[in-house]
Amino acid sequence: MTQHCTDVLIIGAGLAGMATALSLPPHWRVALLCKGAAQECASAWAQGGIAAVIDPDDSIDAHVADTLVAGAGLCDEAAVRAIVEQAPAAIGWLVEHGVPFTRENGGGLHLTREGGHGCRRIVHAADATGQAVHTALLQACRERPNIALHEHTSALELLTEGAAPRCTGALVQLPGGALQRWHAAHTVLATGGLGQVYPYTTNPATATGDGVAMAWRAGCRVADLEFMQFHPTALQVNGRAAGLVSEALRGEGALLRLPDGTRFMPAHDARAELAPRDIVARAIWSEMARHGLPFVHLDISHRPRPWLQAHFPAIMALCAAHGIDIATQPIPVAPCAHYACGGVLAGIDGSTDVQDLRAIGEVARTGLHGANRLASNSLLECVVMGRAAAQAIAQQPAAAPLPQPVILPAQPPGETAALETASVETAAVARQLRQLMHDCVGIERSEQGLAHALQRISTLRESLPPAASHALRNQLDVCWLMASAAAARRESCGAHSFAAAL
Template sequence: MALRFDVLIIGSGLAGQSAALRLAETHRVAVISKRTLEDSASSWAQGGIAAVLDSRDSIEAHIRDTFTAGADLNDAKATRFVVENGRVAIDWLIEQGVPFSRDEKGYHLTREGGHSARRVIHVADATGLAVQETLTPKLRRHPNITILENHIAIDLITGGKLGLGENRCYGAYVLNTESGEVVTVGAPHTLIATGGAGKVYLYTTNPDTSTGDGIAMAWRAGCRVANMEFIQFHPTCLYHPQAKSFLISEAVRGEGGLLRLPDGTRFMPAHDPRAELAPRDVVARAIDFEMKKRGLDCVYLDISHKPAAFLSEHFPNILARCLELGIDITRAPIPVVPAAHYTCGGIVTDLHARTDLPGLYAAGEASCTGLHGANRLASNSLLECLVFSQAAVQDILAQGKLSIPALPAWDASRVGDPDEEIVIAHNWDELRRFMWDYVGIVRTTKRLQRAQHRIRLLKNEIEEFYSNFRVSHDLIELRNLVVTADLIVRCALRRHESRGLHYSRDYPDLLPQARPTILRRSLRR
């Protein structure tokens, strides 16, 4: 089957949904969702959206905080562009009907680690979910938006692959995971909004859909990828055998939560003068240090000194989830561990969200705009989704309607049905375990080289499997994860310093000049 649209959006989180709604007034838009529209990392975001909304705050302060968290690796133009467009982005969400929390002064602003002021607008402790629940029904009702749920993109369709003179993006081949059919989806403009790659690690706060698909596809199509060594580990993921990927929001520490050892002793003041309000990389390394030093399974985040009514108002979802597991946060501390949380690097884009491949855009966690530098400042991610999806929309609208050539159907004539699905399961498990062991919060060159050796073996095995058997959802994700893992390790090996989220025992010092790690792929065979 072949479909044609004016714009193809791969991914259904905040970046994808906001772009679709803005474009749909004048363009026919297709939105590809691996599961349903509701299953995205955006809907899991608890804390909120950072923006300068208070007269006591300033653009310069937000920029300064972003650079401090990002260890000065941030791109100055991109950072200013995002921060200056913050209020416009929030106003658009308010217009859409997002029910942001209020107090007697207006919208309630909270403060999170790394911020010098209260500037995080939120909907209690489930901001991403509230935004998603506001936008998703609008997408489902819009006549110009076609939603392809339970579809996963396999690869981008490019002029280079088709042997055309102009190497631009013409859409993607997409697998319908329910029917097994590969659909050719053509469009003159394609936006990658697939999110990050948290599932490359054994422990993550991300949903199962976060498998680096967009990053891997763009890399295979010839786009530059940058700063993949900077994987943010959220310092406080709930530690409980029945809790899968449930994070305890940064805002808990922002509102006075204290990190303690099992005996009740605080430890953050010994690691950083900002204590619990230090940026995430500092807090995650401190927890990792204390756990390894003392042989602990977890540490504890204590906010039980706050009134129960306060916790019920500000953290209703965290309170309810913990109660389900027998933890009353009004009386007892929360067991927490670090977990892979956010991919700061990704596909290189400009201020219009354009990649190196004409016709291809990227926004959100799949992109590397330069905003986050070596470590994302809390609650800057949803802001980046909004600002850069809007930038992509403006660039697409400025070009008018474009045509594309006839596109060939997916060729499955030389492949058969897989004979050993267990190979995929074993490779998936092996990849995530050695990435956790060798490419985690603290790294060494030897560990990275061990990971690289195993990645090479896995890549060859997976590509052989991909070449000979019909594609499946699990195979596509595994193929993308191993490419993403390779990019993370290659970037990490190139950085001979410790900066932000990348901490190397072999290179513990900071180099005098902050430089991005940019990978370029030769498409010559």
């Protein structure tokens, strides 16, 4: 097997990965891996914005307090404060890299409000903040001669050595399908989320939990995987999630209604539409179940069309593409899998249990989110962690000696046909797994359902054919970890809604 050597290997090219790459010393060799195309990541799809204390009437203490409330008492307050305090500097860093945030007429940053926030503190670029940030940083990465961007290149397994494991890189699959061992002095997991283990999700197709599974197998602890956040309002078209409808709409006055026009959120929470996401998602779910509905309505038609076009052009275009004019019609919405609050146990600088391996962004569990992520804290975490990881890495040696080559056995004759057969089989297993997660490890969990999920996932893991894809192996490992964590937490908390056996 051929080998490749670099100073820093960053697995994932979303906001966290690019923030790390751009913050490393310019003379270091950096390999930035994209599992798919560069634009195919959750960061680029994010609509809402980035939470930061900018308004003079706001405060760090208030931002921390809102985060702790949303996290249902399970946040690490020290981690929350450390990240929130760096938010203004993170926004300044993004501005320096050319991110075109929406401005007030006087030139200052325009701030909007989202559910769970006590005031306006969301810096945004209209309603396509992720796209604006991703475009600016991707261009900056492409202009850096020390950063090599590798699209359609997947990490399959982390390489480790020693009894107390040290990460030395990753086994990588190149665009043509060939495998290569990539060695690095420092490896950074920035692989994003795991929404694709559910049938309905806002996540891109690449979000299959690879980073969590690889890190766990390499010796890292994971935590809080029971806290899968379901976004309350995904656009529903023909029984599927056709796109995300930003929480910022509710921040600007959109109301949730039943098809007959009845507003229901005040009956579920005093904060009504501005309650944290887990509360709104469960409220919608319960109303859909009670009335036998495939969706509810999100209505912002009381706002004038020019205002909507100025503030939510991307959402207007998304809905219009499906025949919905949000200036005159309500939007059909339902909850779907959105954000993993847990992940690989990591410090603010991404440090993990495995030496020379860091985990940043959604794949990491820093304690910022606790049991439920506060809106627009995730892009903030990506920037803060990416910059902190780069700073910590830069204080270490840049290069590591290349390990001795490892010779793998040649592929036996007839193996290609076996791989094709296994591909068909594993696609069927993946479909079964997604439905199982939806039914048993979804918005509402039960003791019986989780026990069934664990038994079924264990059986699938044991019977997986040797030629099965690494992606499916990762999904099975992640689903088993999620179901195990959910079964172990025997009370409802945040995004985890648990009903004990009767």
